[in-house]
Amino acid sequence: MSKRDSMDTAVQEPPLDFSFRSIHVIQDMINEEPRTGLRPLKRSKSGKSVTQSLWLNNNVLNDLRDFSQVVSQLLEYPENLAWIDLSFNDLTSIDPVLTTFFNLSVLYLHGNSIQRLGEVNKLAVLPRLRSLTLHGNPIEEEKGYRQYVLCMLPRITTFDFSGVTKADRTTAEVWKRMNIKPRKPRLKQNAL
16 A cells, blocks of 8 residues: 555544543653544554544643654654644643644644744644634633734634634735734733
């Protein structure tokens, strides 16, 4: 089977699901059994999973150290990874390692602790990214949050589980045509 054929069949394969496993560090995935679904995971001759989806939601991850190495140990074709679910963890930033997966089209980061809106800029290098969730992070409270994300990532068609509205798209297009960079919001200072 060619790499291209494996990419086509992997889309239909169940995810490698490590959700709700209390994973603290990425290395824990190596010793942890993934959750089983209705359909069994498809494995290659080498024992690695043949899928394009990795779910790590509802854990306690605060960084993605060794992510690429571990994914390479678990997936037959890590470069084909198209869907990563990191929702409901303790991430405070968008790790640049995510930008190395050029086939990534779905990225769930909702329910984390991402504070700086500028973190979104890192994702602009992902040519296939179409669906992104960031709600439930502190950045959601910043004025112009939706428009900022859509301006930085114009290819996004699904943002925070809703379709991008015509008004959102229009505002982002106007900013782009006027060559206006969305203002980076100032972090709100807590009163002492």
